[in-house]
Amino acid sequence: MFLHDPAQELPDDVIDDALEAVRLHLGMDVAYVSEAYPDSVVFRHVSGIDTNNYVQVGRKIPANHIFCNKIAVGDVPCIINDTANIPQIQNLPFVREADVGSFVAVPIGQSRSGYFGMFCCYAHAPRDDISERDIATVSMFAKLTTRSLKQHFDAQHEINALKKQLSRVIQDDSLSIHLQPIVSLSDGRPMAAEALSRFSVHPGLGPEWWFAQAQRSDMQIELEVKAIQLALTHLPEMPAKAYLSVNASPLTVASPLFMDAMQGVPTDRLLVELTEREIIVETPQLMQALTVLRDKRIGIAIDDVGAGYAGLNTIVSLKPDVIKLDRSLVSAIHSCTVKQSLTKAMVHFANEMNAFLVAEGVETEAEHVSLKALGVRLGQGFHYARPAEAAIIARQMRDYSKSNPTLRSVS
Template sequence: MLKHLIGHTPGTDSDLVKWTLETVRKHLGMDVAYISEFVDDQSVFRYVEAPGLEEMIKPGDAHSLDDVYCRHILEGRLPELMPDTSLEPVAAAMPITAMIGSHVSVPLRRPNGDTYGMFCCFSSAPSPTLNERDLGIMRAFANLVAEQIGRDLDRNKEAEKKKGLIRDLITRQDFSVVYQPIVDFYSNRPTGFECLTRFGAQPSRTPDIWFNEAADVGLGTDLELTVLRHMLETMLHFPDKMSISINAGPETLQHADFAGLFDGLPFDRIVVEVTEHARIADYDALSQALRPLREKGMKLAVDDAGAGYSSLHHILRLQPDIIKLDMSLTKNVDTDPAKRSLAAAMLLFARQTGSVIVAEGIEKKEELEALKALGIRRGQGYLLSRPLVLADALRFAGGGTASRVSA
């Protein structure tokens, strides 16, 4: 029987606990199946399978361990298998037995051997057919559940650790901003700067990993808003008409606090970039959130164009002011006819839709010349300038020479 039941195990861990409760409850013919966790001196229901009885027993309900069978079972005063609870003197003396006629319960152990809680089934009426084989099946399924709960606890522990790191990073603002010049090919002068984040927190990781981990633990928008606020504080140091580009995900762009970041700043010098890798669930909602800002002069850019289908979809749905060609398209554009053709097509599209093309990742003079020959006028990359600290960026913006040293 157990082999037959396990053969129908669901394919994902997230469904395992609920499936186990339903399967065991039906197999034993019981009214209720649940998993509890011991929290201090309480038994807290974490998962419940109780068709038709949801108002009487549900996840989150808690009972004192003095009022339920759990502690007595763990300490040997009650058996795990009770076909008729009224025949057990300890159970018969407890008020809860007025509602429970039959009961099967086994402990759930954490990986270190401590008791997490109990896996229980009960019915209001006695069930004389319950036997040791049923208890064996219950124990086998309890082992499956315990393994899943152990994985969940490990994930939760890791998530809390990540949350702590991200919260600490936000509180201490343990990051800095560098500025990648966007350069006019013909004057060799910057027309704007893209703000990039560098994190000083440990462990040492690239910015995308920090932002992804923050998103994984529900703090992605908090971190982005903190970083953006810091970036925009430096904007007024730059000369008039010099644009400042910032990167933000869809959730941040639609957050109630996003628009307030620009209070007192010239909207016509602000460019907001949406990356190709950002998943946009509702383009209409995002466009509506950005419309008031764009009407004030803020420009929208789609980053990493040409890197994949998403960027093209972003372009069609968001109608950006700026299209940034991904470095995968720019790299070797001088020797790759297919890349040149695609870049030319993107340029034609931009002209017909009123957008501007900016090429990213330019590292060779030959690539620059090929882009110029296509008619592209602006770009960024190590050939033109590496990201600069604020003082060097202001010097370059004011007419000085760009540093070739990476910041």
């Protein structure tokens, strides 16, 4: 039988197309794919119109009311030209209620995955013209259906395994927070710090991989909120006027779970960076959530501007407090007049929006000098500090003094 949650989505288009094609080819009234359980059968996909409205998607009937299991074990042939001539099936409730006069049916399944069902076409009237060669046609489409189901269940098995792994990560403290300072380019003073996630399990895969898998398995919100909650615990360790920046996708920001995490924190020192793993869609839920954040005096930042999905229209609509210039524009900016022109335009754009512009990925003194000359006021990158354990960065931010204008000692 199909060993999966019945609510899970199947590859509908492929199966529906296969059913319709074989039904029309054979001139049958109805075609269906059933899902077999030990004591019942469920119609999962239906093509055509059952005049008695008996065969409907999602309908569950007792297994002994239909011929599926009898065909699967070989008690009934795959082709029946006239059900009235077969004592074993003529009185089955399904044959009577669905008015089945003839049919061609082939089991579908794959032993390794353990699922089983039936690909069936039937007509209300007896059909002397259907023959053994029609089994080949139905079998071909049944194999196509089996292949689609196998791919679906293999993928679903992988997703379920990912969900278990991610649940363990969330529950077993396998996630920790590193901080990376955001500094003033004029004097190196740390103004804020971005919270970055680190994973103790399979660290070689990197945080981007983990969050991508969370998105694949519908656990994006749970993982991002967990990271934010952990990051917020380090806010009291930071200097009194320094901001903590946390990352969240638009989907997460619009969720009640995220809003619950925002309760009871010193919001006037918090910045939410909208990450761009996909196009930022200005949904009513997101725009309402951003309004709530502003009412709480929580700052809004847009990440990876210049290389991500956010265009200028999106930036204008979202009205961010901070615009983060992507590292692709920052890298070797001192030797590229085009990047310098773009950055100068972004400086003007940010000033017009009354937003701060932060240059990400600053790695050299030459980049620092060029950005400062162009009017960029804030920077983040290895040139100032590498990400490190939150407690270490928070302590160095507190201990900062004018005589030590950078944090290059952080490893």
